[in-house]
Amino acid sequence: MKRKEIIAGARRVVVKVGSSVLTTPDMTIDLQKIQDLSGEISELIAEGRKIALVSSGAIAVGMERLGLRQRVEGLPDKQAIAAIGQPHLMALYDTYFQKKGIQISQILLTRDDMDHRRRYLNARDTIASLFKFGALPIINENDTVVVEEIKVGDNDNLSVLVAGLIQADLLIILSDTEGLFDRDPKVYPEACLISEVEEFSEGILCAAGESFSPTGIGGMSVKLDAIRKAASFGVPTVLASGKRPRVLRDIFDGGHIGTLFLPRRDPLSCRKQWIAYGVRSAGALYLDDGAVKALLYGGKSLLPTGVARVDGAFERGEGVDVRDLSGRLVAKGLVNYSAQEVAKIKGKKSREINEILGYTWGDELIHRDHLVILSAPGKEAS
Numbered sequence: 349m350k351r352k353e354i355i356a357g358a359r360r361v362v363v364k365v366g367s368s369v370l371t372t373p374d375m376t377i378d379l380q381k382i383q384d385l386s387g388e389i390s391e392l393i394a395e396g397r398k399i400a401l402v403s404s405g406a407i408a409v410g411m412e413r414l415g416l417r418q419r420v421e422g423l424p425d426k427q428a429i430a431a432i433g434q435p436h437l438m439a440l441y442d443t444y445f446q447k448k449g450i451q452i453s454q455i456l457l458t459r460d461d462m463d464h465r466r467r468y469l470n471a472r473d474t475i476a477s478l479f480k481f482g483a484l485p486i487i488n489e490n491d492t493v494v495v496e497e498i499k500v501g502d503n504d505n506l507s508v509l510v511a512g513l514i515q516a517d518l519l520i521i522l523s524d525t526e527g528l529f530d531r532d533p534k535v536y537p538e539a540c541l542i543s544e545v546e547e548f549s550e551g552i553l554c555a556a557g558e559s560f561s562p563t564g565i566g567g568m569s570v571k572l573d574a575i576r577k578a579a580s581f582g583v584p585t586v587l588a589s590g591k592r593p594r595v596l597r598d599i600f601d602g603g604h605i606g607t608l609f610l611p612r613r614d615p616l617s618c619r620k621q622w623i624a625y626g627v628r629s630a631g632a633l634y635l636d637d638g639a640v641k642a643l644l645y646g647g648k649s650l651l652p653t654g655v656a657r658v659d660g661a662f663e664r665g666e667g668v669d670v671r672d673l674s675g676r677l678v679a680k681g682l683v684n685y686s687a688q689e690v691a692k693i694k695g696k697k698s699r700e701i702n703e704i705l706g707y708t709w710g711d712e713l714i715h716r717d718h719l720v721i722l723s724a725p726g727k728e729a730s
């Protein structure tokens with residue numbers, strides 16, 4: 349797919365803004381930048397795009413509030429500074445987005461929220477509802493509570509997880525670099541910007557290797573690692589300089605800005621690979637023939653009506669096998685209802701769910717986005 353089509357056609361977009369974009373060289377918050385980005389994002393939303401903004405800057409704003417000039421070291425101090433900075437960062441965004449009539453919202457995530465399926469689903473549903481309300485989710489790591497074991501660690505990787513979470517069709521990482529160069533532009537002034545990366549070849553990684561930042565979070569190696577993950581999830585990424593005026597506008601107006609990393613062409617996304625091969629099945633759903641056909645050949649979600657039997661004691665969000673009545677494995681997926689709930693709603697119409705359970709987690713037992721077809725004659729896994 350051409351760059352123009354990918355970008356113009358992107359309806360769900362994650363924009364990641366790094367601290368370096370939001371601060372001036374003397375480490376003060378660049379209010380003009382926040383205002384400009386808010387204006388550009390508002391325009392994209394007005395065009396009907398759903399934007400999730402992953403914004404760093406809590407620590408930078410906290411440092412400014414405390415009058416600190418040097419980055420602090422100890423974890424509790426960093427967490428305290430983030431706790432001070434985060435609400436002020438949000439207040440700044442609120443000021444500018446309000447002027448554009450956009451309601452903002454704050455989501456603070458940890459690695460744990462992504463790993464635990466129930467929390468993952470809840471985060472996904474919350475963001476879907478925020479989009480429904482026309483609100484802009486502004487996402488950061490929950491710096492104040494994360495410890496090493498449960499932290500994502502950097503917002504490049506967080507933005508990729510969010511891109512997976514909302515099934516974004518584009519990720520834009522705004523940083524202090526113009527993109528990926530064929531060698532380190534700080535060392536080689538003649539270095540060329542690579543405008544498109546189709547594959548993460550050795551050559552690309554080597555060339556970029558020279559420009560890896562040895563310091564802290566968000567260096568080029570971290571970025572490339574994150575972008576590679578996005579590509580394997582099927583999400584294209586633009587890496588561009590957030591310092592450039594009207595950068596988002598120019599990207600969407602078709603300018604050859606930054607580096608576009610194309611997604612992998614594999615039929616199975618990384619997430620689906622994970623569902624297919626990584627997730628432990630905690631039970632099974634047995635389908636009647638009609639439902640099996642709809643699933644295999646109609647590309648449909650799995651609804652309760654086609655389920656004849658349920659096995660196991662799974663919870664909402666866990667992995668389950670999907671089998672035909674003879675027991676043949678046809679698919680695997682992450683289920684939207686627990687085994688107990690499925691036992692009550694199997695064979696019923698989706699519109700009856702609310703009446704039977706007194707609540708609903710949606711029409712689908714397994715949404716097709718969380719379903720991997722494993723066995724269909726004449727068909728690849730998909």
Ligand code: GLU
Pocket residue numbers: 366367403404405406407408430488489491501502503504565566
């Ligand atoms: N969460 C950190 C902050 O808001 C930034 C982490 C990063 O930029 O990667 O300051």
